[in-house]
Amino acid sequence: MVNAAPLRIVFFGTPDFAVPTLHAIHESRHHVAGVVTQPDRARGRGQHSQASPVKQVGEQLGLPILQPARLREEEFLERLRALNADIGVVAAYGKILTDVVLSIPGQGLINVHASLLPKYRGAAPIHRAVMAGETSTGVTIMRVVKALDAGPMLSTVTRPIGEADTSVEVEHDLARLGARALVDALDALATGHTSETPQDEAEATYAHKIEKADGIIDWSRPARAIHNQIRGLHPWPHAYSDLQGERVIILRSEVADAESRRAEPGTVIHARGSDFIIQTGEGALRLLLLQREGRRPLPARDFLAGKPVDTGATFHTSRVAP
Numbered sequence: 432m433v434n435a436a437p438l439r440i441v442f443f444g445t446p447d448f449a450v451p452t453l454h455a456i457h458e459s460r461h462h463v464a465g466v467v468t469q470p471d472r473a474r475g476r477g478q479h480s481q482a483s484p485v486k487q488v489g490e491q492l493g494l495p496i497l498q499p500a501r502l503r504e505e506e507f508l509e510r511l512r513a514l515n516a517d518i519g520v521v522a523a524y525g526k527i528l529t530d531v532v533l534s535i536p537g538q539g540l541i542n543v544h545a546s547l548l549p550k551y552r553g554a555a556p557i558h559r560a561v562m563a564g565e566t567s568t569g570v571t572i573m574r575v576v577k578a579l580d581a582g583p584m585l586s587t588v589t590r591p592i593g594e595a596d597t598s599v600e601v602e603h604d605l606a607r608l609g610a611r612a613l614v615d616a617l618d619a620l621a622t623g624h625t626s627e628t629p630q631d632e633a634e635a636t637y638a639h640k641i642e643k644a645d646g647i648i649d650w651s652r653p654a655r656a657i658h659n660q661i662r663g664l665h666p667w668p669h670a671y672s673d674l675q676g677e678r679v680i681i682l683r684s685e686v687a688d689a690e691s692r693r694a695e696p697g698t699v700i701h702a703r704g705s706d707f708i709i710q711t712g713e714g715a716l717r718l719l720l721l722q723r724e725g726r727r728p729l730p731a732r733d734f735l736a737g738k739p740v741d742t743g744a745t746f747h748t749s750r751v752a753p
Contacts, residue, residue: 435621437461441516441536444485445469448606449522452543453485455610456520457492461617464514465495469525502529511535518620520613521575533575540575541616543609545602547587548573549635552580557605558598559638562645562663564655567591568601570609572616574627581635583627585619588612595685597665641668647749648672650697653713654686672697672746675738679746682728683720697746702739705732709746 438461442453445468457463466489474481482490489496495514499507512535519540521528533540546556548571553559560568569589574582588608592601619625646668648657661670661684669680687708694700694710701708707718722728729737 435623438517438538438617438621439464439515440617441465441467441511441514441519442485442489442522443467443519443524443528443540444522445483445525446523447484448545448602449485449524449543450488451606451610452520452522452613453488453492455614456617457494459614459617461614461621463492463494464516465497465511467497467499467511467524470498470500502526502532508532508535518617519575520617522609522613527579528575530577533577538620541585541613541620542573542575542580542582543613544571544573544580545605545609546638547571547589548580548584549630549632551636551638553638554640556638557602558641558663560663561592561596561598561601562659564659565592568605570605570612572609572612573630581630581632583629585616585625585627586612595662595683597662599666643668646670648681648746649748650709650746651712652696654711654716655714657711657716658684658686671749673749674740674746675744678724678749680722680724680728681718681720682722683718685717685719687715687717694743695745697748699740699742699744699746702735702742702744704735705730707731707735707740 440456440461440463442456442463444453466485468483468485471480471482473479486496497507497510508531516536518538519536521540522543546560547569551559567589569587571587572585576582590604590608646664648670661681664670665682669682671678671680696710696712698710700710700715709716709718718731720728720730721734
């Protein structure tokens with residue numbers, strides 16, 4: 432392979448998912464000219480202003496940090512142009528880039544997207560894939576264009592989704608895999624040894640942003656669908672339901688082999704020892720790890736020991752918490 436000059440990169444990213452990619456570029460032969468991340472936000476119970484994970488790492492690495500409130504701000508655009516970047520890299524930045532921003536790096540921008548495009552374009556590809564019961568997912572390195580996640584693909588890498596995998600576990604692995612794939616893509620672009628494959632628009636699906644209401648459990652659904660909901664909504668907003676007058680967050684589950692009791696969906700059909708089994712619209716679900724609101728998570732055995740639940744009790748559909 433012919434040696435080529437390293438690329439000057441402007442990096443766009445905000446959450447933890449983007450951090451491995453930033454580290455990987457910084458450790459590669461390419462140069463991070465600057466980092467664009469979202470403004471500091473009030474977070475946590477005390478609502479204290481906190482920097483994004485990407486900003487924290489960028490500062491540790493001594494990189495220039497840009498935090499525009501609006502991407503059309505002239506001061507931001509001037510600073511972006513002054514970075515003289517060859518190419519931009521996006522990893523979960525959290526805002527749609529404007530035409531002006533897209534035009535500034537000489538070779539445009541590429542994106543680390545956490546799905547096997549064209550499936551699961553949009554804001555929550557990992558959560559939606561797990562909730563849908565997909566058995567595999569991956570990362571696509573793609574060209575950023577004006578249409579959402581619709582640009583041609585440079586490369587893909589896959590990861591199986593296990594029966595008990597949660598979104599947070601899948602995301603951790605995809606962040607690492609995506610970082611390596613992104614550096615490989617930069618190396619190929621620097622030497623001209625790359626190709627870009629258009630997406631098949633007929634196969635495109637959209638991964639809507641996760642809302643608090645997504646956590647409401649409808650016990651009339653099949654046990655496997657509820658199990659996928661529970662693991663797909665970890666670590667937020669979690670799946671939840673009401674039992675004996677209080678909200679219960681369900682953190683871990685598995686599809687049970689229990690015999691059907693012909694009970695109504697949501698009915699407790701077994702609650703003894705560590706066996707906490709609920710009737711669903713199709714099959715039964717064993718609850719493994721639960722949390723009463725304001726309390727710590729407990730295995731089913733400890734949950735039932737603290738406040739016994741009778742066979743025949745019923746989980747009720749929750750209202751969205753304020």
